[in-house]
Amino acid sequence: YTINPFEDEGDLSALLELSSLEHSQRINQEELLSSARATTRELVRGLAHEIKNPLGGIRGAAQLLASEIESPMLHDYTNVIIEEADRLHKLVDRLISARHQLEFSETNIHEVLERVRNLAEADPASAKITIQTDYDPSIPMIPADGEHLIQAMLNLVRNAMQSINNAREPVENGEILLRTRVIRNATIGEQFHRLAVKVDIADNGPGVPPHMLSTIFYPMISGRADGTGLGLPITHSIISQHKGLIECKSKAGKTIFSVVMPLAVAE
Ligand SMILES: Nc1ncnc2c1ncn2[C@@H]1O[C@H](COP(=O)(O)OP(=O)(O)OP(=O)(O)O)[C@@H](O)[C@H]1O
Ligand SMILES: [Mg+2]
Incomplete structure:
Protein backbone atom coordinates (compact mmCIF):
# COMPACT_ATOMS: atom_id res chain seq x y z
CA TYR A 1 0.00 0.00 0.00
CA THR A 2 0.99 3.67 -0.29
CA ILE A 3 0.00 6.68 1.80
CA ASN A 4 0.04 10.17 0.30
CA PRO A 5 -0.72 13.33 2.31
CA PHE A 6 -2.89 15.97 0.63
CA GLU A 7 -4.53 19.22 1.70
CA ASP A 8 -8.24 19.79 1.29
CA GLU A 9 -9.43 23.36 2.09
CA GLY A 10 -6.86 23.68 4.84
CA ASP A 11 -7.47 20.22 6.31
CA LEU A 12 -4.55 17.86 6.07
CA SER A 13 -5.68 14.40 4.99
CA ALA A 14 -4.05 11.23 3.84
CA LEU A 15 -4.85 9.08 0.86
CA LEU A 16 -4.36 5.36 1.43
CA GLU A 17 -4.02 3.22 -1.67
CA LEU A 18 -4.26 -0.54 -1.40
CA SER A 19 -3.13 -2.82 -4.18
CA SER A 20 -3.20 -6.56 -4.65
CA LEU A 21 -0.75 -9.16 -3.41
CA GLU A 22 0.05 -10.06 -6.99
CA HIS A 23 2.94 -7.60 -6.85
CA SER A 24 4.96 -9.58 -4.37
CA GLN A 25 4.39 -12.81 -6.24
CA ARG A 26 5.60 -11.11 -9.35
CA ILE A 27 8.76 -9.89 -7.61
CA ASN A 28 9.71 -13.40 -6.54
CA GLN A 29 9.14 -14.65 -10.04
CA GLU A 30 11.35 -11.85 -11.41
CA GLU A 31 14.12 -12.59 -8.91
CA LEU A 32 14.10 -16.23 -9.87
CA LEU A 33 14.25 -15.39 -13.51
CA SER A 34 17.12 -12.92 -13.13
CA SER A 35 19.34 -15.35 -11.31
CA ALA A 36 18.56 -18.01 -13.91
CA ARG A 37 19.43 -15.46 -16.56
CA ALA A 38 22.79 -14.57 -15.03
CA THR A 39 23.78 -18.23 -15.09
CA THR A 40 22.62 -18.60 -18.66
CA ARG A 41 24.54 -15.50 -19.71
CA GLU A 42 27.81 -16.92 -18.42
CA LEU A 43 27.13 -20.23 -20.09
CA VAL A 44 26.24 -18.66 -23.41
CA ARG A 45 29.25 -16.38 -23.48
CA GLY A 46 31.57 -19.35 -23.08
CA LEU A 47 29.72 -21.70 -25.37
CA ALA A 48 29.07 -19.36 -28.29
CA HIS A 49 32.66 -18.99 -29.40
CA GLU A 50 33.52 -22.59 -28.66
CA ILE A 51 30.70 -23.65 -30.96
CA LYS A 52 31.23 -21.24 -33.83
CA ASN A 53 34.83 -22.16 -34.65
CA PRO A 54 34.46 -25.93 -35.03
CA LEU A 55 31.17 -25.30 -36.81
CA GLY A 56 33.01 -23.39 -39.54
CA GLY A 57 35.35 -26.35 -39.88
CA ILE A 58 32.53 -28.87 -40.12
CA ARG A 59 30.72 -26.81 -42.76
CA GLY A 60 33.88 -26.30 -44.82
CA ALA A 61 34.75 -30.00 -44.72
CA ALA A 62 31.22 -30.97 -45.78
CA GLN A 63 31.46 -28.55 -48.71
CA LEU A 64 34.79 -30.03 -49.79
CA LEU A 65 33.35 -33.51 -49.48
CA ALA A 66 30.33 -32.48 -51.57
CA SER A 67 32.60 -31.25 -54.35
CA GLU A 68 34.47 -34.57 -54.40
CA ILE A 69 31.50 -36.93 -54.55
CA GLU A 70 29.07 -37.55 -57.37
CA SER A 71 26.28 -39.72 -55.96
CA PRO A 72 23.17 -37.53 -55.40
CA MET A 73 22.24 -39.63 -52.39
CA LEU A 74 25.52 -38.79 -50.68
CA HIS A 75 24.89 -35.13 -51.53
CA ASP A 76 21.70 -35.36 -49.46
CA TYR A 77 23.91 -36.19 -46.50
CA THR A 78 26.39 -33.37 -47.07
CA ASN A 79 23.48 -30.96 -47.53
CA VAL A 80 22.09 -31.97 -44.15
CA ILE A 81 25.47 -31.28 -42.56
CA ILE A 82 25.76 -27.87 -44.24
CA GLU A 83 22.17 -26.81 -43.50
CA GLU A 84 22.32 -27.89 -39.89
CA ALA A 85 25.68 -26.15 -39.43
CA ASP A 86 24.11 -22.97 -40.82
CA ARG A 87 21.13 -23.30 -38.51
CA LEU A 88 23.39 -23.68 -35.48
CA HIS A 89 25.49 -20.75 -36.65
CA LYS A 90 22.41 -18.52 -36.84
CA LEU A 91 21.28 -19.69 -33.44
CA VAL A 92 24.60 -18.78 -31.86
CA ASP A 93 24.55 -15.41 -33.64
CA ARG A 94 21.14 -14.67 -32.15
CA LEU A 95 22.38 -15.60 -28.71
CA ILE A 96 25.37 -13.30 -28.98
CA SER A 97 23.53 -10.40 -30.59
CA ALA A 98 21.12 -10.33 -27.67
CA ARG A 99 24.08 -9.47 -25.44
CA HIS A 100 25.02 -6.26 -27.24
CA GLN A 101 25.34 -3.13 -25.15
CA LEU A 102 22.14 -1.08 -25.38
CA GLU A 103 22.13 2.55 -26.47
CA PHE A 104 19.50 4.62 -24.73
N1 LIG B 1 1.33 -15.88 -27.93
C1 LIG B 1 1.58 -17.18 -27.69
N2 LIG B 1 0.59 -18.10 -27.73
C2 LIG B 1 0.82 -19.41 -27.47
N3 LIG B 1 2.03 -19.91 -27.15
C3 LIG B 1 3.06 -19.04 -27.09
C4 LIG B 1 2.89 -17.65 -27.34
N4 LIG B 1 4.10 -17.06 -27.19
C5 LIG B 1 4.97 -18.04 -26.86
N5 LIG B 1 4.36 -19.23 -26.81
C6 LIG B 1 4.98 -20.53 -26.46
O1 LIG B 1 6.22 -20.27 -25.86
C7 LIG B 1 7.25 -20.95 -26.56
C8 LIG B 1 8.55 -20.21 -26.43
O2 LIG B 1 8.54 -19.03 -27.21
P1 LIG B 1 9.91 -18.43 -27.75
O3 LIG B 1 9.59 -17.22 -28.56
O4 LIG B 1 10.84 -18.27 -26.61
O5 LIG B 1 10.49 -19.57 -28.66
P2 LIG B 1 9.98 -20.07 -30.08
O6 LIG B 1 8.96 -19.10 -30.62
O7 LIG B 1 9.54 -21.47 -29.93
O8 LIG B 1 11.30 -20.03 -30.97
P3 LIG B 1 12.03 -18.72 -31.54
O9 LIG B 1 11.31 -17.51 -31.01
O10 LIG B 1 13.41 -18.80 -31.02
O11 LIG B 1 11.92 -18.84 -33.00
C9 LIG B 1 6.72 -21.08 -27.97
O12 LIG B 1 7.33 -22.15 -28.66
C10 LIG B 1 5.24 -21.33 -27.72
O13 LIG B 1 5.02 -22.69 -27.41
MG1 LIG C 1 9.40 -17.04 -30.68
Whole structure:
Protein backbone atom coordinates (compact mmCIF):
# COMPACT_ATOMS: atom_id res chain seq x y z
CA TYR A 1 0.00 0.00 0.00
CA THR A 2 0.99 3.67 -0.29
CA ILE A 3 0.00 6.68 1.80
CA ASN A 4 0.04 10.17 0.30
CA PRO A 5 -0.72 13.33 2.31
CA PHE A 6 -2.89 15.97 0.63
CA GLU A 7 -4.53 19.22 1.70
CA ASP A 8 -8.24 19.79 1.29
CA GLU A 9 -9.43 23.36 2.09
CA GLY A 10 -6.86 23.68 4.84
CA ASP A 11 -7.47 20.22 6.31
CA LEU A 12 -4.55 17.86 6.07
CA SER A 13 -5.68 14.40 4.99
CA ALA A 14 -4.05 11.23 3.84
CA LEU A 15 -4.85 9.08 0.86
CA LEU A 16 -4.36 5.36 1.43
CA GLU A 17 -4.02 3.22 -1.67
CA LEU A 18 -4.26 -0.54 -1.40
CA SER A 19 -3.13 -2.82 -4.18
CA SER A 20 -3.20 -6.56 -4.65
CA LEU A 21 -0.75 -9.16 -3.41
CA GLU A 22 0.05 -10.06 -6.99
CA HIS A 23 2.94 -7.60 -6.85
CA SER A 24 4.96 -9.58 -4.37
CA GLN A 25 4.39 -12.81 -6.24
CA ARG A 26 5.60 -11.11 -9.35
CA ILE A 27 8.76 -9.89 -7.61
CA ASN A 28 9.71 -13.40 -6.54
CA GLN A 29 9.14 -14.65 -10.04
CA GLU A 30 11.35 -11.85 -11.41
CA GLU A 31 14.12 -12.59 -8.91
CA LEU A 32 14.10 -16.23 -9.87
CA LEU A 33 14.25 -15.39 -13.51
CA SER A 34 17.12 -12.92 -13.13
CA SER A 35 19.34 -15.35 -11.31
CA ALA A 36 18.56 -18.01 -13.91
CA ARG A 37 19.43 -15.46 -16.56
CA ALA A 38 22.79 -14.57 -15.03
CA THR A 39 23.78 -18.23 -15.09
CA THR A 40 22.62 -18.60 -18.66
CA ARG A 41 24.54 -15.50 -19.71
CA GLU A 42 27.81 -16.92 -18.42
CA LEU A 43 27.13 -20.23 -20.09
CA VAL A 44 26.24 -18.66 -23.41
CA ARG A 45 29.25 -16.38 -23.48
CA GLY A 46 31.57 -19.35 -23.08
CA LEU A 47 29.72 -21.70 -25.37
CA ALA A 48 29.07 -19.36 -28.29
CA HIS A 49 32.66 -18.99 -29.40
CA GLU A 50 33.52 -22.59 -28.66
CA ILE A 51 30.70 -23.65 -30.96
CA LYS A 52 31.23 -21.24 -33.83
CA ASN A 53 34.83 -22.16 -34.65
CA PRO A 54 34.46 -25.93 -35.03
CA LEU A 55 31.17 -25.30 -36.81
CA GLY A 56 33.01 -23.39 -39.54
CA GLY A 57 35.35 -26.35 -39.88
CA ILE A 58 32.53 -28.87 -40.12
CA ARG A 59 30.72 -26.81 -42.76
CA GLY A 60 33.88 -26.30 -44.82
CA ALA A 61 34.75 -30.00 -44.72
CA ALA A 62 31.22 -30.97 -45.78
CA GLN A 63 31.46 -28.55 -48.71
CA LEU A 64 34.79 -30.03 -49.79
CA LEU A 65 33.35 -33.51 -49.48
CA ALA A 66 30.33 -32.48 -51.57
CA SER A 67 32.60 -31.25 -54.35
CA GLU A 68 34.47 -34.57 -54.40
CA ILE A 69 31.50 -36.93 -54.55
CA GLU A 70 29.07 -37.55 -57.37
CA SER A 71 26.28 -39.72 -55.96
CA PRO A 72 23.17 -37.53 -55.40
CA MET A 73 22.24 -39.63 -52.39
CA LEU A 74 25.52 -38.79 -50.68
CA HIS A 75 24.89 -35.13 -51.53
CA ASP A 76 21.70 -35.36 -49.46
CA TYR A 77 23.91 -36.19 -46.50
CA THR A 78 26.39 -33.37 -47.07
CA ASN A 79 23.48 -30.96 -47.53
CA VAL A 80 22.09 -31.97 -44.15
CA ILE A 81 25.47 -31.28 -42.56
CA ILE A 82 25.76 -27.87 -44.24
CA GLU A 83 22.17 -26.81 -43.50
CA GLU A 84 22.32 -27.89 -39.89
CA ALA A 85 25.68 -26.15 -39.43
CA ASP A 86 24.11 -22.97 -40.82
CA ARG A 87 21.13 -23.30 -38.51
CA LEU A 88 23.39 -23.68 -35.48
CA HIS A 89 25.49 -20.75 -36.65
CA LYS A 90 22.41 -18.52 -36.84
CA LEU A 91 21.28 -19.69 -33.44
CA VAL A 92 24.60 -18.78 -31.86
CA ASP A 93 24.55 -15.41 -33.64
CA ARG A 94 21.14 -14.67 -32.15
CA LEU A 95 22.38 -15.60 -28.71
CA ILE A 96 25.37 -13.30 -28.98
CA SER A 97 23.53 -10.40 -30.59
CA ALA A 98 21.12 -10.33 -27.67
CA ARG A 99 24.08 -9.47 -25.44
CA HIS A 100 25.02 -6.26 -27.24
CA GLN A 101 25.34 -3.13 -25.15
CA LEU A 102 22.14 -1.08 -25.38
CA GLU A 103 22.13 2.55 -26.47
CA PHE A 104 19.50 4.62 -24.73
CA SER A 105 17.84 7.73 -26.10
CA GLU A 106 14.45 9.40 -25.76
CA THR A 107 12.11 7.03 -27.55
CA ASN A 108 8.50 7.16 -28.59
CA ILE A 109 7.00 3.79 -27.70
CA HIS A 110 4.29 4.18 -30.35
CA GLU A 111 6.89 4.65 -33.08
CA VAL A 112 8.48 1.42 -31.88
CA LEU A 113 5.14 -0.39 -32.01
CA GLU A 114 4.24 1.03 -35.42
CA ARG A 115 7.55 -0.30 -36.79
CA VAL A 116 6.76 -3.66 -35.27
CA ARG A 117 3.29 -3.57 -36.84
CA ASN A 118 4.72 -2.73 -40.27
CA LEU A 119 7.29 -5.49 -40.03
CA ALA A 120 4.66 -7.98 -38.92
CA GLU A 121 2.27 -6.96 -41.69
CA ALA A 122 5.03 -7.42 -44.27
CA ASP A 123 5.44 -11.01 -43.06
CA PRO A 124 3.38 -13.52 -45.08
CA ALA A 125 2.55 -15.23 -41.77
CA SER A 126 0.23 -12.30 -40.99
CA ALA A 127 -1.86 -12.75 -44.15
CA LYS A 128 -4.97 -13.97 -42.32
CA ILE A 129 -4.42 -11.99 -39.13
CA THR A 130 -5.70 -8.52 -38.26
CA ILE A 131 -3.37 -6.37 -36.22
CA GLN A 132 -5.24 -3.81 -34.13
CA THR A 133 -3.82 -0.97 -32.07
CA ASP A 134 -5.12 0.79 -28.99
CA TYR A 135 -2.61 3.44 -27.97
CA ASP A 136 -2.71 5.82 -25.02
CA PRO A 137 -1.64 9.12 -26.62
CA SER A 138 -0.67 10.62 -23.26
CA ILE A 139 2.43 8.43 -22.92
CA PRO A 140 5.57 10.60 -22.97
CA MET A 141 8.93 9.64 -24.44
CA ILE A 142 10.84 6.97 -22.52
CA PRO A 143 14.59 6.41 -22.26
CA ALA A 144 15.07 3.28 -24.36
CA ASP A 145 17.05 1.55 -27.07
CA GLY A 146 14.54 1.73 -29.93
CA GLU A 147 16.12 -0.94 -32.13
CA HIS A 148 16.31 -3.45 -29.31
CA LEU A 149 12.77 -2.65 -28.19
CA ILE A 150 11.58 -3.34 -31.74
CA GLN A 151 13.31 -6.71 -31.59
CA ALA A 152 11.79 -7.45 -28.18
CA MET A 153 8.23 -6.57 -29.25
CA LEU A 154 8.56 -8.25 -32.63
CA ASN A 155 9.44 -11.54 -30.92
CA LEU A 156 6.14 -11.31 -29.02
CA VAL A 157 4.12 -10.46 -32.13
CA ARG A 158 5.79 -13.27 -34.10
CA ASN A 159 4.93 -15.75 -31.37
CA ALA A 160 1.33 -14.55 -31.46
CA MET A 161 1.18 -14.96 -35.25
CA GLN A 162 2.74 -18.43 -35.08
CA SER A 163 0.36 -19.48 -32.33
CA ILE A 164 -2.66 -18.37 -34.38
CA ASN A 165 -1.35 -19.95 -37.59
CA ASN A 166 -0.29 -23.26 -36.02
CA ALA A 167 -3.42 -23.77 -33.94
CA ARG A 168 -4.69 -27.33 -34.15
CA GLU A 169 -8.22 -25.99 -34.51
CA PRO A 170 -7.98 -23.16 -37.06
CA VAL A 171 -8.59 -19.76 -35.49
CA GLU A 172 -11.39 -17.76 -37.14
CA ASN A 173 -10.62 -14.04 -37.36
CA GLY A 174 -7.11 -14.25 -35.98
CA GLU A 175 -6.36 -11.00 -34.21
CA ILE A 176 -3.41 -9.40 -32.48
CA LEU A 177 -3.82 -6.28 -30.39
CA LEU A 178 -1.04 -3.85 -29.50
CA ARG A 179 -2.18 -1.81 -26.50
CA THR A 180 -0.39 0.86 -24.44
CA ARG A 181 -1.38 2.37 -21.13
CA VAL A 182 0.14 4.51 -18.40
CA ILE A 183 -0.04 2.74 -15.05
CA ARG A 184 0.42 4.20 -11.60
CA ASN A 185 2.34 2.69 -8.71
CA ALA A 186 4.09 -0.17 -10.39
CA THR A 187 6.58 -2.37 -8.55
CA ILE A 188 9.21 -3.71 -10.89
CA GLY A 189 11.77 -6.00 -9.31
CA GLU A 190 12.39 -4.28 -6.00
CA GLN A 191 11.85 -0.78 -7.35
CA PHE A 192 8.69 1.21 -6.86
CA HIS A 193 7.71 3.47 -9.74
CA ARG A 194 4.98 6.08 -9.52
CA LEU A 195 4.46 5.97 -13.28
CA ALA A 196 5.14 3.23 -15.78
CA VAL A 197 4.18 2.36 -19.29
CA LYS A 198 2.47 -0.94 -19.98
CA VAL A 199 2.48 -2.53 -23.41
CA ASP A 200 0.17 -5.48 -24.00
CA ILE A 201 0.55 -7.80 -26.95
CA ALA A 202 -2.65 -9.82 -26.99
CA ASP A 203 -3.78 -12.55 -29.34
CA ASN A 204 -6.81 -14.78 -29.71
CA GLY A 205 -4.85 -17.95 -30.53
CA PRO A 206 -5.03 -21.23 -28.62
CA GLY A 207 -2.83 -19.98 -25.77
CA VAL A 208 0.35 -21.22 -24.11
CA PRO A 209 0.02 -24.88 -23.09
CA PRO A 210 -0.54 -24.76 -19.29
CA HIS A 211 2.41 -27.07 -18.55
CA MET A 212 4.75 -24.65 -20.38
CA LEU A 213 3.55 -21.42 -18.81
CA SER A 214 6.12 -21.43 -16.00
CA THR A 215 9.11 -22.12 -18.27
CA ILE A 216 8.54 -20.22 -21.51
CA PHE A 217 10.95 -17.44 -20.52
CA TYR A 218 13.81 -19.92 -20.14
CA PRO A 219 16.12 -20.49 -23.11
CA MET A 220 15.53 -23.42 -25.45
CA ILE A 221 11.95 -23.95 -24.31
CA SER A 222 9.76 -24.21 -27.37
CA GLY A 223 6.37 -25.63 -28.19
CA ARG A 224 7.04 -25.45 -31.93
CA ALA A 225 8.78 -28.16 -33.93
CA ASP A 226 11.00 -25.59 -35.68
CA GLY A 227 11.32 -23.21 -32.72
CA THR A 228 14.68 -22.42 -31.13
CA GLY A 229 13.09 -21.23 -27.89
CA LEU A 230 15.15 -18.05 -27.86
CA GLY A 231 12.54 -15.41 -28.69
CA LEU A 232 11.16 -14.94 -25.19
CA PRO A 233 14.50 -15.12 -23.30
CA ILE A 234 15.89 -12.48 -25.67
CA THR A 235 12.82 -10.30 -25.17
CA HIS A 236 13.07 -10.78 -21.41
CA SER A 237 16.75 -9.84 -21.44
CA ILE A 238 16.08 -6.64 -23.43
CA ILE A 239 13.16 -5.60 -21.22
CA SER A 240 15.22 -6.28 -18.06
CA GLN A 241 17.93 -4.00 -19.40
CA HIS A 242 15.23 -1.32 -19.61
CA LYS A 243 14.50 -1.97 -15.91
CA GLY A 244 11.18 -3.40 -16.95
CA LEU A 245 9.33 -6.64 -16.45
CA ILE A 246 7.44 -8.99 -18.68
CA GLU A 247 4.65 -11.34 -17.74
CA CYS A 248 2.21 -13.60 -19.48
CA LYS A 249 -1.41 -14.48 -18.86
CA SER A 250 -2.82 -17.10 -21.13
CA LYS A 251 -5.89 -19.18 -21.72
CA ALA A 252 -7.38 -20.59 -24.90
CA GLY A 253 -8.55 -17.68 -27.05
CA LYS A 254 -6.84 -15.02 -24.97
CA THR A 255 -3.11 -14.66 -24.42
CA ILE A 256 -1.58 -11.43 -23.19
CA PHE A 257 2.13 -10.69 -22.88
CA SER A 258 2.54 -7.51 -20.86
CA VAL A 259 5.71 -5.43 -20.73
CA VAL A 260 5.94 -2.81 -17.98
CA MET A 261 8.72 -0.22 -18.08
CA PRO A 262 9.30 2.72 -15.76
CA LEU A 263 8.36 6.14 -17.12
CA ALA A 264 9.99 8.40 -14.62
CA VAL A 265 13.12 8.17 -12.50
CA ALA A 266 12.84 5.55 -9.75
CA GLU A 267 12.03 6.85 -6.27
N1 LIG B 1 1.33 -15.88 -27.93
C1 LIG B 1 1.58 -17.18 -27.69
N2 LIG B 1 0.59 -18.10 -27.73
C2 LIG B 1 0.82 -19.41 -27.47
N3 LIG B 1 2.03 -19.91 -27.15
C3 LIG B 1 3.06 -19.04 -27.09
C4 LIG B 1 2.89 -17.65 -27.34
N4 LIG B 1 4.10 -17.06 -27.19
C5 LIG B 1 4.97 -18.04 -26.86
N5 LIG B 1 4.36 -19.23 -26.81
C6 LIG B 1 4.98 -20.53 -26.46
O1 LIG B 1 6.22 -20.27 -25.86
C7 LIG B 1 7.25 -20.95 -26.56
C8 LIG B 1 8.55 -20.21 -26.43
O2 LIG B 1 8.54 -19.03 -27.21
P1 LIG B 1 9.91 -18.43 -27.75
O3 LIG B 1 9.59 -17.22 -28.56
O4 LIG B 1 10.84 -18.27 -26.61
O5 LIG B 1 10.49 -19.57 -28.66
P2 LIG B 1 9.98 -20.07 -30.08
O6 LIG B 1 8.96 -19.10 -30.62
O7 LIG B 1 9.54 -21.47 -29.93
O8 LIG B 1 11.30 -20.03 -30.97
P3 LIG B 1 12.03 -18.72 -31.54
O9 LIG B 1 11.31 -17.51 -31.01
O10 LIG B 1 13.41 -18.80 -31.02
O11 LIG B 1 11.92 -18.84 -33.00
C9 LIG B 1 6.72 -21.08 -27.97
O12 LIG B 1 7.33 -22.15 -28.66
C10 LIG B 1 5.24 -21.33 -27.72
O13 LIG B 1 5.02 -22.69 -27.41
MG1 LIG C 1 9.40 -17.04 -30.68
